[in-house]
Amino acid sequence: MIALAADCLLIRRSSGESVPFSAEMIAVEVTGDSTDDLETELVSHAAKAVFHYFKHELSRQTVTVGEFTEALEAVLRGVGLKPPSARFVRPAVAADPYDLSRLAREVGPAGELLFFARVREHLRQQLRLAAPVVHFCALRAGVKQLTASRRWTPRCRALEEQILGFLRECLAAEAGAQACSLVVR
Numbered sequence: 001m002i003a004l005a006a007d008c009l010l011i012r013r014s015s016g017e018s019v020p021f022s023a024e025m026i027a028v029e030v031t032g033d034s035t036d037d038l039e040t041e042l043v044s045h046a047a048k049a050v051f052h053y054f055k056h057e058l059s060r061q062t063v064t065v066g067e068f069t070e071a072l073e074a075v076l077r078g079v080g081l082k083p084p085s086a087r088f089v090r091p092a093v094a095a096d097p098y099d100l101s102r103l104a105r106e107v108g109p110a111g112e113l114l115f116f117a118r119v120r121e122h123l124r125q126q127l128r129l130a131a132p133v134v135h136f137c138a139l140r141a142g143v144k145q146l147t148a149s150r151r152w153t154p155r156c157r158a159l160e161e162q163i164l165g166f167l168r169e170c171l172a173a174e175a176g177a178q179a180c181s182l183v184v185r
Helices: 023-031 037-057 065-078 100-128 139-147 154-175
Strands: 008-012 018-022 062-064 133-137 181-184
Touching: 008 037, 008 065, 018 023, 018 181, 023 037, 037 065, 062 065, 100 133, 100 139, 100 154, 139 154, 154 181
Parallel strands: 008 062, 133 181
Antiparallel strands: 008 018
16 A cells, blocks of 8 residues: 655545545645635635644544534634635545456456556546546555465565556656546555
């Protein structure tokens, strides 16, 4: 599993799913398409301050949408702004996780070469759809399938690291300025 980036918090939805967000991503979600530059700036700074409060003051890794919303609304009321409750942090739904073990079974004898090509293509598709989160699952099962191993071995660990590195590099190369998080389980 990939560790949570130092500049991210997991925002837990009511469904129980947690989505990683940076302070900047939250500020964009909160301000939306507002045309009032002053209000946009104030709301953006308030969102970043609440993010900092949870992340650094309380040392939290996960915050519910309700907790974050409540804290943000309190800050905005404190500076005399109407809270943007209707617009706040409704993370766009991420696509279903891409099953890496199923992909490993499908590529069969073609193995790793085709596996990496298909993973990159899936990542590109998700970025074209402007998905806020690109989600892959069953990494370990996929690695064991590719290495034809029944148990976790040093070779499995090396391939796992190679896949994770590949995903990070692809995301950095393909996402450009688009804010997107990568989740691998």
